Amino acid sequence: MTSIDVHALTKEYGGRRAVDQLTFTVRPGRVTGFLGPNGAGKSTTMRLVLGLDRPTSGSATIGGRPYATLREPLRHVGALLDAEAAHGSRTGRDHLRALAVSNRIPQRRADEVLEETGLALVARRRVKTYSLGMRRRLGMAAALLGDPEVVMLDEPSNGLDPEGIVWIRGLLRRLAGEGRTILVSSHLMNETASFADHLVVLGRGRLLADTPMREFIDARVRPRVRIRTTDATGLRTVLGRHGYDAVEHEEGHWSVDHARVDDIGRLASGAGVPILELAAEEGTLEQAYLELTGSEAEYTAQRQEA
Amino acid sequence: MEFTPVLHSEWLKIRTLRSLVAGLCAVPAAVVLFSALAGLDSDGPDFDPLFSVFFGVSFGQIAAIAFATSAVAAEFRGGALRATLAAVPRRGRWFAAKAVAIAVPVLVVGLVTGGVALAVGTAALGTEADGLTVGEELRGAVGCALYLTLMALLAAGLTAVLRSGVATLSILIPFLLIVSFVIGDMSGSVADVLPDRAGQMILHDTGEGLLGPWSGLAVTALWAGVALGAGAWSVRRRDA
Numbered sequence: 001m002t003s004i005d006v007h008a009l010t011k012e013y014g015g016r017r018a019v020d021q022l023t024f025t026v027r028p029g030r031v032t033g034f035l036g037p038n039g040a041g042k043s044t045t046m047r048l049v050l051g052l053d054r055p056t057s058g059s060a061t062i063g064g065r066p067y068a069t070l071r072e073p074l075r076h077v078g079a080l081l082d083a084e085a086a087h088g089s090r091t092g093r094d095h096l097r098a099l100a101v102s103n104r105i106p107q108r109r110a111d112e113v114l115e116e117t118g119l120a121l122v123a124r125r126r127v128k129t130y131s132l133g134m135r136r137r138l139g140m141a142a143a144l145l146g147d148p149e150v151v152m153l154d155e156p157s158n159g160l161d162p163e164g165i166v167w168i169r170g171l172l173r174r175l176a177g178e179g180r181t182i183l184v185s186s187h188l189m190n191e192t193a194s195f196a197d198h199l200v201v202l203g204r205g206r207l208l209a210d211t212p213m214r215e216f217i218d219a220r221v222r223p224r225v226r227i228r229t230t231d232a233t234g235l236r237t238v239l240g241r242h243g244y245d246a247v248e249h250e251e252g253h254w255s256v257d258h259a260r261v262d263d264i265g266r267l268a269s270g271a272g273v274p275i276l277e278l279a280a281e282e283g284t285l286e287q288a289y290l291e292l293t294g295s296e297a298e299y300t301a302q303r304q305e306a
Numbered sequence: 307m308e309f310t311p312v313l314h315s316e317w318l319k320i321r322t323l324r325s326l327v328a329g330l331c332a333v334p335a336a337v338v339l340f341s342a343l344a345g346l347d348s349d350g351p352d353f354d355p356l357f358s359v360f361f362g363v364s365f366g367q368i369a370a371i372a373f374a375t376s377a378v379a380a381e382f383r384g385g386a387l388r389a390t391l392a393a394v395p396r397r398g399r400w401f402a403a404k405a406v407a408i409a410v411p412v413l414v415v416g417l418v419t420g421g422v423a424l425a426v427g428t429a430a431l432g433t434e435a436d437g438l439t440v441g442e443e444l445r446g447a448v449g450c451a452l453y454l455t456l457m458a459l460l461a462a463g464l465t466a467v468l469r470s471g472v473a474t475l476s477i478l479i480p481f482l483l484i485v486s487f488v489i490g491d492m493s494g495s496v497a498d499v500l501p502d503r504a505g506q507m508i509l510h511d512t513g514e515g516l517l518g519p520w521s522g523l524a525v526t527a528l529w530a531g532v533a534l535g536a537g538a539w540s541v542r543r544r545d546a
Contacts, residue, residue, distance in 0.1 A: 099393050
């Protein structure tokens, strides 16, 4: 199986560090979300992995080999970087055929990926007539052309319509399920939360987190239970007795911090408190991310003062 | 990576852009048209029948240069070069394939152009062309093809250095149309070793100045080689 290994990777542009001593591994069989604000170094890292930019120091390898040494790289790695990569005056099909030929990929693959990305009907139209979403799909088609075991996508849902976003989500899940290595950058939290298993988070070119998504959220956002009852006094008493602090909200429901539904449900039922609604309010990726970047900002601010 | 698939890919990229195919077709059109016009006006003391037959090459080269420039410049638009180099990470090999994919069609079109220009140009000259030997005529026709190819390669190399078609054409076209025409009459000077002046010696009947037909073409080849070398260096060294 093929992993992407980034080791102590650093890239400077005129003294400014776009990527700073970055080390992480993207493993097969799961979707790794690559998060960070714009300018955090996500795209630069992807270009470095693809050998398009030269690192100042450090290394990036795919299956242990630098990208530039792969014999027919499209058969191993598929990447979506820019939506504008295809020449406007060429047809979508010809764009894919030219890429396929260079890596000795059979021509029928061009038609297959056009079908798969929903572009079969416009395959023989010039790219300049395509919408932004269709260009993204053509970029996806190019990435899938060589049936690669590693797929790297930079902001794939940019410009896609809702249907396209759902399609990307399903596609990423399927590719990971087939045991491929998937790295998807995004600055959209809810979007990433819908497909990622694992997260690599960057801030100002540095690694902030490299953890499974669930752990990332649970470690930063306290779990909370939402509850509605007809017996407010009874609920407060039984929860208070077990050390929980219930807060009443204006809409008539209660929320209990640091609690799990299993525990609260059992307690309420044991005390005979009638329950109308009981739900876990899971932390969102967005909350966890803001928590992380918030503390990161404080950290850097303090360091500068000192 | 093997060279042949990369070359095939680059040829496919040229073939599938209508503007490039049109640029290639403009080469014989311009050469033949202007050669025919030149043949109708054959007076003057320093009349050179061979150069009259291939007079249109000065105009046809603009089309050849525009073709080569657009073919390379297309890679520097948007993220095209990234997609290309992700598919072919051996950059030197890729650039070599690009150069061959430009040179071969220009050479083929140039040979056809040379043949047609020869037929049309001598017909337009009528009896004035009688002084030309078969050897001179062949040298002119083949030289026309080689000269156009070298100028196209010069433009291709320069475009890779400048990473812009507009920049390349705004240097080359004024250079060919103005500089060369203005100082072109001053033979025996540095003007003789300019790429276009030197190479066009192959199209002249009477050699004057320090370069002969083939040595002149060799000087143009040197210019093209330097441009290609600089282009390859730039492609290999810089971030895509």
